[in-house]
Amino acid sequence: MPTDTTISQPGAIPAGVSRRERLAEWVDRNSGTFFIAPAVTLILIFAIFPTIYSIFFALSRVRFTSDGLQFRFVGLRNFSKQFFGSSEVHFLGRTDPVSLFGYACFAAVVIAVLYWWIRSFRTSTWVGMLGRTISAAMAIFLSWILCASLLSGNSIGTLYTTLFYVIIGCGIQFVIGTGLAFLCSQPISGKNFFRVIFFIPLMITPLGVGYAMRMVADVTKGPFEPLLQAIGLSDWVWSADAWSARFMMMVSDSWQWIPFIFICMLAALENIPRDHVEAAQVDGASSVQIFREITWPQVLPVAVSVLLIRMIEAFKIVDLPNIMTGGGPGSATESMTLHSMYIWRANDFGQSAAIAYLLLLLTVVTCASFFNYVVMGQIRKARA
Amino acid sequence: MAEYGHKASVRFENVEKSFGDVKVLRDFDLEVEPGEFVVLLGASGSGKTTALRILSGLEQPSAGSVHIDERNVTEILPKYRDISMVFQSYALYPHKTVAENIGFPLRVRGMEKAEIDAATLDSARQVQLESLLERYPRELSGGQRQRVALARAIIRRPSVFLMDEPLSNLDAKLRGHMRAQLKHMQKSLGTTTIYVTHDQIEAMTLAHRVAILERGILQQLATPAEIYNDPANLFVAQFIGSPPMNVIHGKLDGQDFVTNGVRVQTTASGQIEDGVMGVRPEDCSLATPSEGTLTCKIYTNELIGDHALVTVEWGDDQISVKAPKDFTGEQGDEVGVHIPRNHIFVFDRADGRRVR
Amino acid sequence: MSNASYRFRESERTLMQRLFEAPAVGKMSPVAKIVAYSLLAVWSVFVLFPIYWVIITSFKDAAAVNQGPFYIPFVDFHPTLDAWRTQFTEDSFCTVGAIGRQLWLLVYNSFVFVVSPVVSLDPMEPQICKIYLAFTNSVVISIFSTAVCVIVGSMAAYALARIQYAPRFGNIMMFVLLLVGVIFATTYAGIPWWASSSVALAFFFFLVRALRGYFKMHLRNGDILFWIISQRILPPIVVVIPLYVMFQAVGLLDTHLALILLYAVANMPIVVWLMYDFFSNLPIELEESAQLDGATRPYIFWDIVLPLTRPGLAATTLLILVLSWNEYLFAVFLATVKVQTMPIMVAAKNAGEKGVFWWEMCAVIVVMIIPVIVMAILLTRFISKGVLLGAVKG
Numbered sequence A: 001m002p003t004d005t006t007i008s009q010p011g012a013i014p015a016g017v018s019r020r021e022r023l024a025e026w027v028d029r030n031s032g033t034f035f036i037a038p039a040v041t042l043i044l045i046f047a048i049f050p051t052i053y054s055i056f057f058a059l060s061r062v063r064f065t066s067d068g069l070q071f072r073f074v075g076l077r078n079f080s081k082q083f084f085g086s087s088e089v090h091f092l093g094r095t096d097p098v099s100l101f102g103y104a105c106f107a108a109v110v111i112a113v114l115y116w117w118i119r120s121f122r123t124s125t126w127v128g129m130l131g132r133t134i135s136a137a138m139a140i141f142l143s144w145i146l147c148a149s150l151l152s153g154n155s156i157g158t159l160y161t162t163l164f165y166v167i168i169g170c171g172i173q174f175v176i177g178t179g180l181a182f183l184c185s186q187p188i189s190g191k192n193f194f195r196v197i198f199f200i201p202l203m204i205t206p207l208g209v210g211y212a213m214r215m216v217a218d219v220t221k222g223p224f225e226p227l228l229q230a231i232g233l234s235d236w237v238w239s240a241d242a243w244s245a246r247f248m249m250m251v252s253d254s255w256q257w258i259p260f261i262f263i264c265m266l267a268a269l270e271n272i273p274r275d276h277v278e279a280a281q282v283d284g285a286s287s288v289q290i291f292r293e294i295t296w297p298q299v300l301p302v303a304v305s306v307l308l309i310r311m312i313e314a315f316k317i318v319d320l321p322n323i324m325t326g327g328g329p330g331s332a333t334e335s336m337t338l339h340s341m342y343i344w345r346a347n348d349f350g351q352s353a354a355i356a357y358l359l360l361l362l363t364v365v366t367c368a369s370f371f372n373y374v375v376m377g378q379i380r381k382a383r384a
Numbered sequence B: 001m002a003e004y005g006h007k008a009s010v011r012f013e014n015v016e017k018s019f020g021d022v023k024v025l026r027d028f029d030l031e032v033e034p035g036e037f038v039v040l041l042g043a044s045g046s047g048k049t050t051a052l053r054i055l056s057g058l059e060q061p062s063a064g065s066v067h068i069d070e071r072n073v074t075e076i077l078p079k080y081r082d083i084s085m086v087f088q089s090y091a092l093y094p095h096k097t098v099a100e101n102i103g104f105p106l107r108v109r110g111m112e113k114a115e116i117d118a119a120t121l122d123s124a125r126q127v128q129l130e131s132l133l134e135r136y137p138r139e140l141s142g143g144q145r146q147r148v149a150l151a152r153a154i155i156r157r158p159s160v161f162l163m164d165e166p167l168s169n170l171d172a173k174l175r176g177h178m179r180a181q182l183k184h185m186q187k188s189l190g191t192t193t194i195y196v197t198h199d200q201i202e203a204m205t206l207a208h209r210v211a212i213l214e215r216g217i218l219q220q221l222a223t224p225a226e227i228y229n230d231p232a233n234l235f236v237a238q239f240i241g242s243p244p245m246n247v248i249h250g251k252l253d254g255q256d257f258v259t260n261g262v263r264v265q266t267t268a269s270g271q272i273e274d275g276v277m278g279v280r281p282e283d284c285s286l287a288t289p290s291e292g293t294l295t296c297k298i299y300t301n302e303l304i305g306d307h308a309l310v311t312v313e314w315g316d317d318q319i320s321v322k323a324p325k326d327f328t329g330e331q332g333d334e335v336g337v338h339i340p341r342n343h344i345f346v347f348d349r350a351d352g353r354r355v356r
Numbered sequence C: 001m002s003n004a005s006y007r008f009r010e011s012e013r014t015l016m017q018r019l020f021e022a023p024a025v026g027k028m029s030p031v032a033k034i035v036a037y038s039l040l041a042v043w044s045v046f047v048l049f050p051i052y053w054v055i056i057t058s059f060k061d062a063a064a065v066n067q068g069p070f071y072i073p074f075v076d077f078h079p080t081l082d083a084w085r086t087q088f089t090e091d092s093f094c095t096v097g098a099i100g101r102q103l104w105l106l107v108y109n110s111f112v113f114v115v116s117p118v119v120s121l122d123p124m125e126p127q128i129c130k131i132y133l134a135f136t137n138s139v140v141i142s143i144f145s146t147a148v149c150v151i152v153g154s155m156a157a158y159a160l161a162r163i164q165y166a167p168r169f170g171n172i173m174m175f176v177l178l179l180v181g182v183i184f185a186t187t188y189a190g191i192p193w194w195a196s197s198s199v200a201l202a203f204f205f206f207l208v209r210a211l212r213g214y215f216k217m218h219l220r221n222g223d224i225l226f227w228i229i230s231q232r233i234l235p236p237i238v239v240v241i242p243l244y245v246m247f248q249a250v251g252l253l254d255t256h257l258a259l260i261l262l263y264a265v266a267n268m269p270i271v272v273w274l275m276y277d278f279f280s281n282l283p284i285e286l287e288e289s290a291q292l293d294g295a296t297r298p299y300i301f302w303d304i305v306l307p308l309t310r311p312g313l314a315a316t317t318l319l320i321l322v323l324s325w326n327e328y329l330f331a332v333f334l335a336t337v338k339v340q341t342m343p344i345m346v347a348a349k350n351a352g353e354k355g356v357f358w359w360e361m362c363a364v365i366v367v368m369i370i371p372v373i374v375m376a377i378l379l380t381r382f383i384s385k386g387v388l389l390g391a392v393k394g
């Protein structure tokens, strides 16, 4: 602070001559705090605080009483129930008779993961190593569940239903969305028309999508009923079979989310400097070569970022299964969010919070791994 | 606001600035008299902009203090320093018209609209912009934009002007024109001005005094003539002048500079093993091989226009000489180079220090 | 002018070349064209058909829905406005005037709530039919939450782009530890939340003072930015259970304010992420120049920075508006009666005793998606200009 504010100099005006100016200066000097404080406060109150509070739910048995909620500390029982106890089948799926094929696959995955993990000792710092250890542990656990349930011919639980939506769903959406974007980036007329049309589903409420799809896919009154009858499937009900129900869920999810991939990738494709492509065309490269050598490497950093965003949102899927099948048949289409929501409805707050926390853990580890090993790799390559 | 046309003095006191480990300014001392036009001259990355930004308050010095009118302003917010600055990119607000751009400094001070309009018109007139007031910056040419930036700087009648390479985005012809206008304006307003450039012609023509900066160290602060005629060290000597000063390596032995076995008489005296003799091309002249101070072979002969630039080889060094335009020597011919004794500067090569 | 000799003459090309080779740079070959257009057409049908189906279903009556699929209005079924009529003229409060009254009610009741410690006034009672109520709620909540989100978020994004912060790591850890302590005290020890949190807050400021200079490690702007953006990873289901309890404790359950703030926070990461990119791409000289001319930070932000990022701001606002318009999970947990939003309204149509009234539900869905389609068309404008691309580039 200036020491001689009282002496009025003709040159530089002394700060804070009047009260209003002093206030203005104080605001100006502290504007950094004023600018960021509201956002940080809101996030602390509505995101961080509840997240931490949620741990206490997950560690307790919560009961409604006349004077509010009653918490009784039960340790990790809510969690262990999901892995070993009564809810195991619901959450993990049936893991009991593990087939030889399942064991073989698991062994292969474990060897691959351990190889990757040991090899990274050479290059990684200890923080990086910690991250890799967590990723590796998660990968081994998830692959064990996969091998013991699906690959051994058993049913899967909400954990793998969610992962199915995330991994298979995002993969398919990414491929189709990118393909459409590539088509639309070609010299075709009516580009803007297609752009708008293809974009619309993203904006429609997931709920509306759920109902619309339910109507369209209705086997007795829906528009495809004559077709089903014609090919002799008049008795077939997609919602009665676990995999066809999951598949329908994925189709609806894709209907909604392909536009997101499409619009981002199209913007990326159109932002490639024209002269790169034109130079290659003049050199006589075929369109496949141009795509592989010029276009794809340039959009790859955007592509992985878009995929990451899509993955983050995919973990939260709840509306579609809730609307279309109510999680059924059985719990075949239940995502983890829906699982937690149903348990909440049954007033078991502790277990509900525990499942929510498991979802958080799954999301964070998966997305952080994807970010660190894929997205950062691409960004680093693009910068280099 | 300060009184109309107040002239402030500016003083940097032992200012240091580092970004992380990089020291950008070292022990920077500079005193500017009220009403003076000082040019900071230096190569790219020498810390000129950093010095200006410290004075304006956009950057805090790591050590030392800055004074305006003997008042320590190191800790004072930029807006209380009564400074205005013209940026290299002009920093015109693209969403405001020329008039709004020029009037902005008054508007943020909450002045009356009528007053602002009058002042805007007045300062636009000074830079001949009164017909363009309703346009947007994107509808102006480079020179016009530059003048808008100037008008915005003068409208407040600040006590100090700072200009960071204001002419570097203009073409050569316009630059000459704007240079004259700037000089005229500074003289008539009489405001203390600090001007950053790496163009030595701008520095020589505009400045009352030139401050030469290299790697964050002030090398010399003097009038243009002094800088040219009496450089403080080898860096300044080589930096100023075009083509640059010739350097000939050798050693100083008493009053004689010994190079490749030839003794050349100088005005300096001392005993330096590893020395450099400097002489400007325009001070040398050509002579017959036997008459010159040194006898060399012609390397090239370039006709520039009003003179010919002849480069000759002397040991490992090359010497450029400004010769009359009708000089006809060919590559490989032998010529003598005459170097007048009182135009020779001698430097210690170890630290670049001038030996007198 | 004859450069024909440089080109293949059309007649000299073989049939295969004519079919598969592009006639010129920047054009497509006939076969590629056919393939491309048919793929685009197939996809357009796939995208548009469900929407079409919803729209025509809203003009069907019970018979037209239940007696097997009918596809084209006027051709194989007779469209009626029944579904719309029953929805929008349900009772005598289904008028535009009721919407106006409801908006006034919100203003008035907020006023009543604010002055309630001093004067006690009677709040107004709602008089509006269900769908109009849901519509008003949705409009009010999405507009206000978007406003809060965009204003607060872009302020934070601007600050992170331009002002250097260095919060100490130790202070943050201290804060989190005290927070855990507060929750523990209220959850298991039964101490009222306001008591424990005020003690903790006082303790926090005391510790920050006392331990100043002990922890040297601090965060940088990039860390704060990453922290805010990564909030998007948080699945809403994690926070919604504690939020339910919190809101209940402070009487905010089933209020507009709760949803407005929640939606704002949920979408804040997107705003910060997108706007940060726009702000850091502005030339900094503009702001520095304004600073020298005497403008304060808030003034610069308002007068220079925001106008210059207008396209980005508009695109971001549209996106957030759509997201809050469609939000379902928070609403289903936290808006039980009074502040039912459109998505809840749609979902409620599912639970009729006499089966689902598809035609009525479709009418509500159509009402929901019309504004959204308008916004989608506006948004594609911005996206095709590359306005939103910068952020994804990483």
Ligand SMILES: Nc1ncnc2c1ncn2[C@@H]1O[C@H](COP(=O)(O)OP(=O)(O)OP(=O)(O)O)[C@@H](O)[C@H]1O
Pocket (backbone or CB within 6 Å): B019, B022, B024, B042, B043, B044, B045, B046, B047, B048, B049, B050, B051, B198
């Ligand atoms: N914000 C900063 N962070 C780190 N280093 C900086 C920063 N600003 C400047 N520098 C470094 O300080 C040195 C001096 O920079 P400065 O801009 O003052 O040079 P200059 O003399 O104005 O050069 P030019 O003629 O190119 O404008 C440069 O090496 C630059 O890289």
Ligand SMILES: [Mg+2]
Pocket (backbone or CB within 6 Å): B048, B049, B050, B164
């Ligand atoms: Mg510079």
